Amino acid sequence: MHPATRRRSPPASALPSPRCCLIPSKGRDRIMARAPRSPSAEPAGTSFPAWRTARRIIGHEQAIGTLHAAAASGRMPHAWLFAGPQGVGKASLACAWARSLLARQATAMGAQEGKGTADFSLAAEHDSGPGLFDDEKVTPPSRSEGGQEDEDFFALSADHPVFRQVAAGSHPDLLILDPEEMSAGEGGRARATRQIRVEDVRRIHRFYAHTASSEGWRITLIDEAEAMNLSAANALLKILEEPPARGLLILVSHQPGRLLPTIRSRCRTLVFQPLTLSDMHDFLAEEAPECDAPTRDAAARLAEGAPGRALNLLRNDGLTLYRELLGLLADENVASGLQARARFIEQVAGDPERHRLVLDLWRDLHARLVRFAVSPPAGKEEGPLPEEAVLLERWCCRSSPDEWIERWERTGRLIEQAERLYLDRKQVLWTLFAEDGLPGVEPHRS
Template sequence: MAVDDQEENGTFPTPRRNGHFVGHDDAEKTILDAWNSKRMHHAWLLCGPRGVGKATLAYRMARFVLSGGNEQGGGLFGDAPEGLHVDPENPVFRRIAGGGHGDLKVIERQYDEKKKRLQGEITVDSVRTVGNFMSKTAAEGGWRIVIVDAADELNRNAANAILKVLEEPPANAMMILVAHQPGKLLPTIRSRCRRLNLGVLEDHQVIDLLGRYCPDLDLDDRDALSGLAEGSIGRALQLHDVGGLEFYTEMVRLLAALPDADVLAQHKFAERFSPADRDAAFATVTDLLHWWLGRLIRFAATGQAPREVITGELPAMQRMAAAQPLDQWIEVWEKISELMSATRGLHLDRKQALLNAFFMLEETMRN
């Protein structure tokens, strides 16, 4: 199936297959200027929040460089290219999308067959061959490129192995590091990379992208998801995939009823996350609760009303903020955060954890 077909069918393409890129014109121009001036750095560090397009840009760079950088120029008249776009029908695009380009190596967390999940970090075993790969002559006579997604997931030994390559970069070889939290990287790695910071997307950009990837979503739902995602199309799509907007709507309805708790409704809501196969759903709802309480605390501290994602949540925040001083809400936020973290980490009773969280909030409002 072609990439264009994926997008028409409403399936969100992975960064490797995604030819659509918006919202970071300055970053793209910086890369293009470096290419056109023949000063392409051997290492790039793409930083920013999760889901804003860092990995998509990394693959966009790789396609552009591995196709000779002349998709939109450099033809008969030697015109400089005006963008990084490579046509999805280009053989380089197709081979990278299929994971079969000999001059591109991707380093990422590996799947643990025993635990049936991705490893928590990138280990040194995954990066042992990077130096040898980059030092070889390119199979197609151009560049050799390594993408590390994400570099802040490298363990210590893996990071040191990457650093060794960066200290002695081969000619016509490039490393592109994606980092959600660049502060976790070794300072020596950061110092050897040219850094590009990608900010969050505008709401209208997230809404437009949701319309592109999820065409059956109506405008109100796209607008609400953009509010929950706070500029991250990746987060918006993840929330849509697991029903996050529905969870959020029900959760806020229960919070808005406090301190007069609807115990039956709370039990029905919490029961949805009990089954063993509901890991992703439980992680989503706990993250949403943590996010909502964080906004409540900011509102209580500053008096600045947050954007109302769904109708009724602002009055609920106003009542809760007026019920107790700020320090009380910070304390209960910390307790609930610890409870949810322990529940996920130790596989405790999810339903009971959510019911306990609602009870803590109810008691805080009553005291």
């Protein structure tokens, strides 16, 4: 049996704690309190996942222009795949786009107050008509333009009924499947895994069987679509093979290669690229002015172009955690090393958010190690932290690139299982230390 023994059911401490999150993109730090079913019933202090309430997004003008063009053409693809690294804003943009579609169709049908009463041609099969976010037909902006068109995705006021319904997950024409949210279970009973199950996908069948409340789009948004198990993926494939009228399906995936090829081939794919380091610096200077420039720079480099992850690092003391982890991995003294690692594991395992952050940092460290081992930099290349560069150089001298690639794959599988199956947090950390050559501990070999 693997040393990271699976628990039959996750304890309450293993579940995300409800806490406020202001990250304007889909990152790790988020609120998992169940949303009220009606905006009017929101208790004081209720908060929602940040990607459902984002009011802006950084970059991605090409993806935004593609959505504008598809909406303005009157021939909307029935399924979209938003693919790219975690934390770059895929779910934020998907939710803002769905929110705008629902608000526009509600206005056009006279269900909500809004600008004008033009026919909502986007739901009909016309070749021309009003744009999605303006009264005039729009053309896709170039990456050099961006600007006003980009803002239209997020122009809906936070006080608008549609905005509040989408944030709460209570809009009748929007179904959101979020494995992290669903892992909390119904009635407070937590699931044993974070998989999207076949019964979850069957909710989409029932959802599309009903007529839209405003005779417009019925939209399904599946976050972390790679979390679908095989039965769920096959059930979704049946929907894609026979798409419902006025049904729109948006898949958000950090690892699109894990989706069935037949699912990917039936979706219009938008690829989201990481932001440039310059854009990250500008973003963090605006969003985290309380941090000094060197701290923001280190967070930007560690996040590798994902603004949500960078803010998560800054707001959860991620840099301090990472420096401590690097120091432990560099310590080869058997006695003191074991004691220090034991203290670190006790500290991290008791906090689900910090544990998840450490796993992310560990996975990224191995990815950079593989790149370093396979293609060493020709000159002096500045990394996220000086301590990391020293460790990578030392490690690369000990094993061949093939061995590091194999270790990277094992580490990735273990971390994936830890997140998906709620493995014992302490055992996961001890196993990771063992895999990285902890003196006095034999690594597990499956």
